Structure formats: structure tokens, C-alpha cells
Amino acid sequence: SQTIHQWPATLVQPVGSPLSLECTVEGTSNPNLYWYRQAAGRGLQLLFYSVGIGQISSEVPQNLSASRPQDRQFILSSKKLLLSDSGFYLCAWKARVGTDTQYFGPGTRLTVL
Amino acid sequence: AQTVTQSQPEMSVQEAETVTLSCTYDTSENNYYLFWYKQPPSRQMILVIRQEAYKQQNATENRFSVNFQKAAKSFSLKISDSQLGDTAMYFCAFMKHAPIMNAGGTSYGKLTFGQGTILTVHP
Numbered sequence: 195s196q197t198i199h200q201w202p203a204t205l206v207q208p209v210g211s212p213l214s215l216e217c218t219v220e221g222t223s224n225p226n227l228y229w230y231r232q233a234a235g236r237g238l239q240l241l242f243y244s245v246g247i248g249q250i251s252s253e254v255p256q257n258l259s260a261s262r263p264q265d266r267q268f269i270l271s272s273k274k275l276l277l278s279d280s281g282f283y284l285c286a287w288k289a290r291v292g293t294d295t296q297y298f299g300p301g302t303r304l305t306v307l
Numbered sequence: 308a309q310t311v312t313q314s315q316p317e318m319s320v321q322e323a324e325t326v327t328l329s330c331t332y333d334t335s336e337n338n339y340y341l342f343w344y345k346q347p348p349s350r351q352m353i354l355v356i357r358q359e360a361y362k363q364q365n366a367t368e369n370r371f372s373v374n375f376q377k378a379a380k381s382f383s384l385k386i387s388d389s390q391l392g393d394t395a396m397y398f399c400a401f402m403k404h405a406p407i408m409n410a411g412g413t414s415y416g417k418l419t420f421g422q423g424t425i426l427t428v429h430p
Contacts, residue, residue: 237422298352
């Protein structure tokens with residue numbers, strides 16, 4: 195069966211510091227991968243998606259970037275965090291073909307102080 | 308662009324009763340998918356049920372069922388025999404039917420979420 199991991203689970207960072215959140219998927223190959231942000235416990239906003247290694251599409255211009263160095267690894271980064279980057283970050287995966295359903299990881303709660 | 312609207316910020320229901328959560332959406336697409344996700348206090352997003360727009364039959368998963376009205380662009384979730392473990396935030400989500408992959412890259416499998424409904428089940 196497939197599993198998706200995110201770490202860290204919780205992170206508190208000062209304004210201006212760098213960020214690296216990691217997401218890995220097990221039990222599948224060539225997945226589509228997604229980063230979402232959920233602010234204030236409400237709706238999710240798609241930040242980035244990837245259909246393959248090194249292929250990143252950005253949905254919202256912002257202070258963040260994403261990379262996919264390996265097939266099942268998706269990284270969300272920032273060089274300098276802003277207060278507005280605080281939120282709950284969720285990674286999701288979807289099989290490339292055969293299904294339309296996205297499955298989510300446990301999430302990372304980021305607080306920027 | 309697609310939009311998803313959940314007009315009920317909060318709902319409550321007594322254990323063992325039935326509750327219906329509302330969702331409407333706006334799209335010009337004809338082929339798409341609709342989903343309900345549940346987010347319990349742990350905050351992990353869990354798929355509850357999915358519906359393919361070309362299917363007229365409403366999807367059902369155990370105690371969960373939907374009322375899909377394509378012409379009205381409505382997709383409500385009914386929870387029967389509510390349980391304490393159903394307490395969570397529920398999100399309605401829309402996905403355009405995925406196009407064939409191309410080198411330019413399109414919004415492949417992008418989910419558009421509503422703002423969520425907090426459901427509390429009381430004992």
C-alpha cells in the first residue's frame with residue numbers, strides 16, 4: 195500500500211530564516227505531487243505541483259519554491275521566511291494514471307515569529 | 308476558473324441522527340470530479356467520497372452519500388447515523404477532468420477547495 199510522509203510535523207522559525215519541508219511517498223512510482231497551504235484552519239490553496247523529477251509548476255507567486263530531486267520526494271523551500279508564511283502545509287500525491295483521487299500527508303504546522 | 312462554495316461555516320448534529328452538508332460550485336467544464344474530504348482535529352485530510360460528473364448515480368460509501376445535481380451545480384453530503392468520530396471539518400473539492408499530458412504542463416489534477424464546514428457531533 196502507498197504511504198506519504200511529511201516532516202517535520204511542527205516547526206517554529208524566525209522571520210528571515212530559511213525553510214525546508216520534505217514530503218516522500220512510498221509504494222508507488224511516478225506520482226503527481228502537490229503542495230497545499232491551509233491558513234487559519236480554512237480552505238486549502240494549491241502552491242505547487244509536479245508531474246515528474248525536476249518538473250515544477252507554481253500556482254501562486256510567493257516567497258516559496260519547490261523542488262523534486264527524486265521521483266517520490268517533494269521539497270518546499272524558502273530563502274527568507276515572512277510572517278505570512280505561517281500556516282499548515284499539506285503534501286499530496288496522485289497516481290499518474292488510473293485515478294483522479296489525491297491522498298494527503300499528515301501535514302506540517304509552520305509558525306513564523 | 309472554478310469556484311467551490313460551502314455556505315455553512317458550522318453545523319451540529321446529535322449522535323445517531325442525520326446531517327446534510329451543502330456545497331455548490333461554478334464551472335464551465337462538462338467533465339470533472341467532485342470530492343468530500345474530512346479533516347479531523349489531527350488535521351490529516353481524509354477522502355470521504357468522490358463523484359464523477361458523467362455518472363448520474365449518486366455515490367455512496369457506507370453511512371456517507373451524496374446528492375449530486377449537475378444542472379444546479381450542487382453536491383451535498385449526507386451523513387447518516389452520525390458518530391462522535393465524524394466530528395471534523397469537511398471540505399468539498401472540485402477537479403477538472405485531467406487532460407492528456409503535454410510538454411507545456413497544464414493544471415493536471417488540481418483540486419479547488421471550498422472553505423469548509425465544521426461539523427460537531429454531540430453525544
